[in-house]
Amino acid sequence: MYLIDNKEYPCSTSLTMKYIGGKWKSVILIHLLQRKRYNELRKELPMVTERTLSLQLKELEADGLIIRTVYTSKPPLKVEYELTDFGKTLIPLLKAIAEWGKEAAQTNENISVASCQTSSL
Template identity: 45%
Template sequence: MKRLNSKSGCSVEVTLSVMGGTWKPIILFKLMTQKKLRFMELSREIPNVTQRMLTLQLRELEIDGIVQRTVHAEVPPRVDYELTELGMSLKPVLLAMRTWGMKYAELQEQGEAALAVCD
């Protein structure tokens, strides 16, 4: 696990240091809903992420104990990614983020529609 270096002493900061950013919540959500995924499956599921960024984010999540990487002794080698028990404990957080995002997007659309009526 990487060392926690909270500048503010706030537990929200700790949470964001582990799962924050553009790609980590999306990676976590995909693994939460699909259990195990191979690297290229994850890459196809998140088409806008570069392979380099996906690799870096998966490594960080693995170091933090959120994602487990399993290498199978096959030719060609097969690598699976899945959430650990600690990673699965983020499920309520991810679901709450999805719900909030859907409500926020809905409010934004309503606001744009209201502005369009006023024009």
């Protein structure tokens, strides 16, 4: 049993899913292997609504996986996101998930392959 923020997790897998579970968190994290401006993320993830992206980024920041930096010295406002050191510990896992997806696409004839940033991993 694991206890984080007064919430119990029955196993390490459920604890991991607290951080990367959900439809978009892993996708957002893999796109943040390199620091990105908010608008760059929006362009790379057109299938994610702006509201969902914003909420997921806030959760990832609250969980300590990403850092949000706001530059206000001169207009326009610039916001960048990057992985924290804690977030960087997920890189091997994220790359393994991406690689598994590529292998699944190659072995399953019902999956069509589209272009994705992870194709170069």
